[in-house]
Amino acid sequence: MHLSTRSNRTMSLLLGVFSAFCLLGAALGQDVTYEDYLAQIKACPRECHCPRNFPSSVYCDNRELKQIPNIPPHTLYLYLQNNLIESLSKEALSNATQLRWLNVNHNRITDEGMAEGALEAMPQLLQLYMGDNLLTSVPVGLPSSLEQLQLSSNRISKIPAGVFSGMDRLSLLDLQGNKLLDDAVTEVSLKGLGGLVQMNLAKNQLSSMPTGLPPSTTQLFLDGNNIQGIPSEYFKGLPKVAFLRLNGNKLSTGGVPRDVFNLSSLLELQLSHNQLTEVPFISAGLEHLHLDHNQIKSVNGSDICPVSAEALEDYAYASAPKLRYLRLDGNEIPPPIPRDVVTCFRLLRSIVI
Numbered sequence: 001m002h003l004s005t006r007s008n009r010t011m012s013l014l015l016g017v018f019s020a021f022c023l024l025g026a027a028l029g030q031d032v033t034y035e036d037y038l039a040q041i042k043a044c045p046r047e048c049h050c051p052r053n054f055p056s057s058v059y060c061d062n063r064e065l066k067q068i069p070n071i072p073p074h075t076l077y078l079y080l081q082n083n084l085i086e087s088l089s090k091e092a093l094s095n096a097t098q099l100r101w102l103n104v105n106h107n108r109i110t111d112e113g114m115a116e117g118a119l120e121a122m123p124q125l126l127q128l129y130m131g132d133n134l135l136t137s138v139p140v141g142l143p144s145s146l147e148q149l150q151l152s153s154n155r156i157s158k159i160p161a162g163v164f165s166g167m168d169r170l171s172l173l174d175l176q177g178n179k180l181l182d183d184a185v186t187e188v189s190l191k192g193l194g195g196l197v198q199m200n201l202a203k204n205q206l207s208s209m210p211t212g213l214p215p216s217t218t219q220l221f222l223d224g225n226n227i228q229g230i231p232s233e234y235f236k237g238l239p240k241v242a243f244l245r246l247n248g249n250k251l252s253t254g255g256v257p258r259d260v261f262n263l264s265s266l267l268e269l270q271l272s273h274n275q276l277t278e279v280p281f282i283s284a285g286l287e288h289l290h291l292d293h294n295q296i297k298s299v300n301g302s303d304i305c306p307v308s309a310e311a312l313e314d315y316a317y318a319s320a321p322k323l324r325y326l327r328l329d330g331n332e333i334p335p336p337i338p339r340d341v342v343t344c345f346r347l348l349r350s351i352v353i
């Protein structure tokens with residue numbers, strides 16, 4: 001009895017050590033030695049917290065820090081959000097060359113505070129969160145390894161030419177809530193973003209559609225600008241656009257060619273809170289359409305139906321329009337829902353009028 005209890009305890013201790021090593025392996029990757037693991041725990045900055053089972057994560061968030069503490073080598077994930085940090089100091093980050101993730105959201109970082117070369121010294125950085133700071137320009141010297149760059153809620157009005165050069169791994173660029181005008185977003189300023197998937201330019205000061213977006217763009221968010229019109233060939237250069245949000249702009253039917261959204265790639269189109277008086281033509285593949293809070297007076301289902309009457313009649317569901325969700329509330333359309341709308345869009349699950 002006694003013996004077996006002891007061996008059980010030894011067993012569970014061994015298992016514990018074993019699983020700690022497994023965790024360690026999983027957490028730090030294959031090439032981290034036990035010495036490095038101990039060194040990492042020992043080097044954890046006094047101001048921060050480094051979990052024992054995941055010491056490559058360094059938590060220094062919400063601590064009223066004015067400066068970045070010295071970050072130990074082997075740090076992969078660094079959390080510095082919600083502090084009072086004014087600069088990304090090269091010195092404090094000089095050993096953080098392995099960083100994959102850097103979160104400095106909600107601090108007081110200025111353009112001057114971006115030490116030259118501080119970010120370039122992190123050649124493996126994948127995600128950089130710098131939202132809610134005091135930047136007026138997209139910082140130069142970004143590592144070309146970056147996949148996601150979050151710069152929302154700064155005061156950015158400038159995108160320096162060539163700042164994204166060589167950054168074809170960047171898939172997400174979030175610039176919402178800044179002060180970008182039309183002439184800031186151009187082919188010259190966006191050059192290099194060959195792999196961009198999501199571009200968020202919501203809540204800026206654009207009065208026309210941005211130029212220079214790469215053809216890889218799939219999600220384009222432009223809500224809350226002052227955009228008045230869309231050039232008829234605009235989407236020719238964006239063959240993959242699937243999610244398009246233009247809520248809260250100044251689009252009127254006169255400024256929007258009626259077939260400009262008739263794009264086979266489009267799955268979701270949001271045009272709420274504009275000044276449209278007519279329903280634009282859509283493609284049979286569109287699944288979500290938001291047209292609420294415009295000035296539309298009537299909807300002619302056969303007019304906007306992307307499929308011909310004959311094709312509808314043969315009840316071939318494969319060719320039926322894919323629209324599942326339609327919002328038309330906040331317009332001037334009297335109920336009931338026009339019958340020809342329901343006849344055309346047979347897959348509609350929800351319609352708000």
Ligand SMILES: *[C@@H]1O[C@H](CO)[C@@H](O)[C@H](O)[C@H]1NC(C)=O
Pocket residue numbers: 070071072073091092093094095
């Ligand atoms: C960087 O690491 C070296 C070697 O471990 C150490 O001597 C130095 O103080 C570290 N620098 C910072 C800023 O932490």
Ligand SMILES: *[C@@H]1O[C@H](CO)[C@@H](O)[C@H](O)[C@H]1NC(C)=O
Pocket residue numbers: 259262281283
């Ligand atoms: C929409 O585009 C398709 C394919 O390009 C085309 O056949 C169709 O006529 C267009 N519909 C309208 C209403 O422009």
Ligand SMILES: *[C@@H]1O[C@H](CO)[C@@H](O)[C@H](O)[C@H]1NC(C)=O
Pocket residue numbers: 300301302303
């Ligand atoms: C809807 O449009 C079609 C084709 O443009 C037209 O023939 C029809 O009269 C319209 N229906 C209504 C109710 O206005």
